[in-house]
Amino acid sequence: MARLTLENAWVEFPVSLRRMGAARASYTGGQIDAGRSVVTALRDISFELREGDRLGLMGHNGAGKTTMLRLLAGAYPPTRGRCISVGSISTLFNTTPGLNMDGTGRENLIICGLHLGLRRQEIISKMDEIIDFAELGNYIDLPVRIYSAGMMTRLGFSIATCVQPEILLLDEGLATGDARFTQKAEGKIKDLIARSSILVVASHSETMLANMCGRCLLLEHGRVISDGPAKTLFESYRKSVIESARADDSDGLQRAYALGMDMLSRGEKPPLDLEEQGLRYALGIHPDDAMMLQRYVNVLSEQGKSVPPEIETRMILSLLTRNPSRLDLKDRLRAILASSAADLPEDVRASAVAASGMEDAAQGRG
Template structure:
């Protein structure tokens, strides 16, 4: 029976620090220890997984999710504490598991399969199935250096997902190739997950974690902040992202955008407070996007929040740039100009120009 146990594990990396680096915790990553010249990537990690567990790793970029996966895989031995496991561990961190550019596709099937822990007999038994899934035709016997990027991904993904895992460690960033191959690859991946006894997946996607996991841990600066049922952890994480984004934390604003976009892509409506913060980030990238400005204003109104004159004027101006015939918006802009002396000079100038009477042309 598969089992994975982590007891008070620490992962530290020795580094060479210059004098202008201060000790402590940065916005991302682990703790920097100037005196010992190490970065503590994970500290005092403890949890246990048994057969049937599906664990999601949550947290901002640099929180320690990828390091945690590599600790569980044995790639990073703990400098303190220990990790014990029962069952075969399979890792899917990328779709290029040791590909040799000089070898043929068929030769790479064997060498990469061996690297993933498969026996030669098992590889040969799966060979035809893997080749058929990769859809490479006669190219399977040609050097992979002549493959396109899409062909390389197809080959790598086909090899990486040929394992029979008991404990599966999965990074959300696993590539699945072009759009035509993506749906087929997604089914393959879900089948692989279903066959695993224990799953640990690192992801930013709320929907993915909610659908795949029964438990989540939230990491921050290499520590476990909380551990619990997936849905409650997701809601807690979302609330923390929104709170930090409201305080103008740049990383949190981006995370809010990623979470809201992911939900919308999957056909779910993001909560208004999350969508608001996601739109704030999006408008820093495309400040004159009329559709996003209108949506942002509507989200504020739906939450009974005031819409300041500067924002409303920006929204109206972006609409008028495309459709200057909207006389009701011109009238509203005149009202804003009459009652709001706090517009920025750039918006004020644009508003004056947009509301100026049309010149009279003499016959």
């Protein structure tokens, strides 16, 4: 019977802090202990998983999800507490363990398979199946140093998923190559999950966790702050994402965008406060996108929030680009310039003056 148990487990990394300046608050990463010169990546974690359990790990980047997977895999020993596993463990967060760049693809099938715990005879018996799945053709007998990134990913993924796992540890960041191969890979992962006795998956995706897991842990700075059914933790996770995004944390803004897009892909309407932060992230990349600017203004208005002059000005400018004859928009630009010109960046102010016709009027008076 497969089993995974953590008992008051800690993971700490010794670091040199001589070059570290004054302590600052961080929205990501583990806890820095300057007195002991260590970073605590995981702190006092306890749980038990038995046959049939499906556990999701949620949290911001740097919360400890990947460290948790590596602790469970045995890559990191606990610095305190215990990690007990019963059953074979397979990992899907590094598809090329033990890769030898000078070896051929076929030779690396054996090397990487041995790293994954397979016996040589098992690898040889699966060789044709793995080669067919990787779709490398004659390249399988050439050195992997000449492979493209996509070819190397296909080779590694094909090896990593040929195992028969009892305990499967999965990171959603696992790369699977080009779009066509990705479709094939998704089917392989689903089959692998179905055959595993215990699953632990780290993900930002509510869809993935809701579909796969009956239980989740919400991590923050290496601590478990919530433990329970996946659906009950989603709201807590959203709130933590929104709070970090409001504090202008770049990771929080990106996660707000990812969460909003994930909900839209399921046909769900994101909460306005989550959509607001996701749009802030998107507008940071595409600051003059007319549709996003209009939606951002609407989202703020629906929440009863004031619209920053710069945002409204950018929206009007984008609309005038498509329809320069709208006098109502030009009038509004003049009103913004009269009341809030000092709040606008120089380039936006100059564009607003030109688009509103104030520049022409000034020249006419001159």
